[in-house]
Amino acid sequence: MAAGNPDVIIAGGGIAGLGLATQLIEQNPELKITLLERSRFPVNNVTAKVGESTVEIGSRYLSHTLGLKDHFASQHLQKFGLRCFFGSPQTDFSQQDELGVSRRFDLPTFQIERGLVENHLQQRLLAQGVTVLDGVDIESVELGQGTQQARFKDQHGQHQTLHSRWLIDAAGRQALVKNSLGLHKPSHHRGNAIWFRVDKTIKIDDWSNQTHWHDKIASCGQRWLSTNHLMGPGYWAWVIPLGSGATSIGLVMDDIAYEQAAISNYNEALAWLDQHQPHLAAALSDAKVLDFVNVRDYSYGCDKLFSSDGWALTGEAGVFADPFYSPGADFIALGNDIISHIISQQSNGQAINRDCNVLEFFFTNFFDNTVSVYRQQYGGFGDRQMMSVKLAWDYAFYWGVLVLLYYKNAVTSVQTIKRFIPDLQHVISLNQTMQALFRERAQQRRILTPQGMFIDQYELPVLHEIIGQLTDESLPLEQALPNSRRCLEQLMTYFTDMLSSNPTKAISDGERALLADYRHQVLA
Template sequence: MANTPTHDAVILGGGLAGLTLALHLRADHPDLDILVLERRRHPLPAAAHKVGESTVEIGAHYFAETLGLREHLERDHIRKFGFRFFFSDGRDDLENVTELGVSKVLPTPSYQLDRGILENFLTDEARRRGIEVRDGATISGLGMGEHGALHEVRYRDDASQHTLKARWLLDASGRAGLLRRHFKLTRDNGHRGNAVWFRLDDRIEIDGWCSDADWSDRCSPPERWRSTNHLVGPGYWSWLIPLSSGAHSVGIVADAGMHPLESMRDFDRMLQWLGARQPALARAVAERRDALLDFSFLRDYSYGCAQLFSADRWALTGEAGAFLDPFYSPGSDFIAIGNTYISALIGHDHAGRNLAPHAFMYDQLYQSFYANSLPLFRQQYALLGDAEVLPVKVTWDYSYYWGVLCPLVFQQGLTDLELLGRVRTDLERAQALNLRMQDLFLRWHAASANRNPRAMLDQYELRWFADLNGHLHDALDRDATVERLRGHVDLLEALADAIMLQATGSDPRLKAPLSGRRRPPLFAAAA
């Protein structure tokens, strides 16, 4: 009988999370024997039917800098023109509604990713870097080792059934969640949302939806189509994301209680639903009906996970672990965070250190980042159509993200326990402040007049806001990172004051004690 092959690390899943993890491990641990098992056959078609095309700053930084993929991103994908919101529920005159976004591209890049092109490139790149990727491989059984024992993986392909051993078993199987289900780790996080999405083999040029020259000239260059465009209404948002293959990704994400999935779970019902709520988008889709590439839906997409990293040398990354919400596109960010902790754990293992305290600490950190992000989405969908409150909430949420989480990632602080210890009080202060603000937005929405004037709320003109983005790539030592984070939390306290004063214009009962810090300006048009 042939010996069972043994690998240092076996990654279950060769999608975005698994392939980036493989590249990350190869860079950090050049001698590691890595095997990736992927169910789907490669190459994938361009405009592959996967969500997660839009990146934000952490994910983009991870792909470009940590993994060294900047040239590929710039050459084969689309530089994003930020997030953009139109308060167009029931209307087709986008030039006459409130628009939130930037008039010029901010300095720190993010991208619209064609997942088929990207994952084909990542597969080829992994193989170029000496990583074995076996596609067409379906997992048929797992034997989980404990107390130092190796793990066993059984899989089948067209040839036969195979068995192998793994020192590290790393689950990147997406929503299949092989290890999450094996260990019964899935947790209800109280957030209920559904999504439908599809791709059209044609570009949707939102810039051509109206002929108003003033509206067109608000952006330089006049290329709103490069944004992740959100057409928003009470309880839902629709996305428009361009793909470099020439296709366009379109989706609807909705609060399950306000917009039942049954009202949009096939193309015809979805088109009828859009016609009532976003008629301009409905027309653009109907005109391209013959270009439909695919259609899918997802019920109850958000979930938590009780544990992601184990001293028994297994770990979960990407959607195999936990998933928050598509709004703000955090999926790639949490891939970056999870992969960073997995690579660090393997480093501790190679050094012969006790894994238990490191696995526990990294799991607690990951869970805290997840838990601190969840309030941005949970119970917040009701105010999505509020042109008075949502622009302020979005600006707050970005500021919280750029000011707190981004510096920890950009300055390589995720595993720097000394740094994290020094800023712990500041992070707790920011967390408590964010919870208070999310509650304020809900109460403000309840009192809001929901004014929706013809106006562009230009985040680029908020210089303090643009500066948060522009300084993300600053090279800082540990002391400077501590000071930067503390300064950002001070800024958030002052911003909270400014928002509180603006909210009390709707209802004096919203008033709360102010910090007394000098307040940064907000949108004059939203006051």
């Protein structure tokens, strides 16, 4: 490359691009990296980006790989799990049915201020010698075999061109590389989202003064720290607290619910909430709106993400599944780990074509399995029984397979992935069978009469067993993955029966150790 040109151009300075630059410079200090970002730093801490909630893979990546553990502990909120509420509007919120945990599982996750993280990483990168050009408008990218080009207008309005060995698109829905190479691909899942932030801390704990309701949680008054979901047929609303004191609100709907709601602005969103989720509407009545975004048909895939020619896509520049379960940071983590691995391999003089192909295959299967969790299932989101089974199954599969592979550092090991293909194919088949059953049930769009019950997922021993495999660093993947397979095989038998119209399966003492009293709670 000519003098002044970098080894790597990263287009996009959100968490995906900044995170990748951090990995690359720390693993390969000799690399010259230039990051191009449309916004000016420092960005607003409460920035208008969806994805404040993290789950286990994304949290592990941010806190361990990027070294943000202390930053999260001091600047952000630790989550109290995922929590769902079911039922038509009630006089008192305690009459809603609740699905969640009474105590935190031993896998820390966080509610993050995206802008705060981005500003922190940008300052670190500058100190490490990475060139960050902000306030730029990327006009085009040209991709070749070993030589990439980015044309942009800098913050002074001057046209600039950079050449590099690698170009990474981390610029989100601008779709720079997708548009250049025609890589757009449908995900076969349709969803629609409206989200906004308000300048107010909204605490769900304040929505009832019933002592018996507050006492169901070990840490009284801490429900608000969960990613709270208000559920209904074809939709869910999120309530996510942020460390700044702001709150993120989202309405996510399938096409049926979205077309019926006909929401195009904040006032219409508030009117819809007043009818369907009046407790949230009341909490918003004196709040100031900070931003408002409406996105139709948000989910998409990509034909190719990693090329040995010298380009790759990460974050929303590549794929987007769905906001439910908050997997966005997971895909950033997985994509960035793969890209960092490939670039490091090449920098060390090793061939990368095989790794690109195998890891592309792994990422695509990871994405397809994630999308299957949502496809044609929103109709059942108001169905307490279905969602109680679904969340337990989805947790078991996610923690027992996907998180396990990540925690055991297997996701960039081609040899490991190839060795476990039979086990992975089997558990993926189990997952597809269960997701088909959820889709069938979801078509009924059931709403059960609320009973004010609390279904405590913390009391499911199988989830503790699976989590124990993640926290036990001495347990090899060769032992842990078959254990997960066994758990999933047993769970599928019980959960299939629980989803039937007339569940009949008796639970033996041995089986009760796997399911505890969860089945009884769900079917009450």
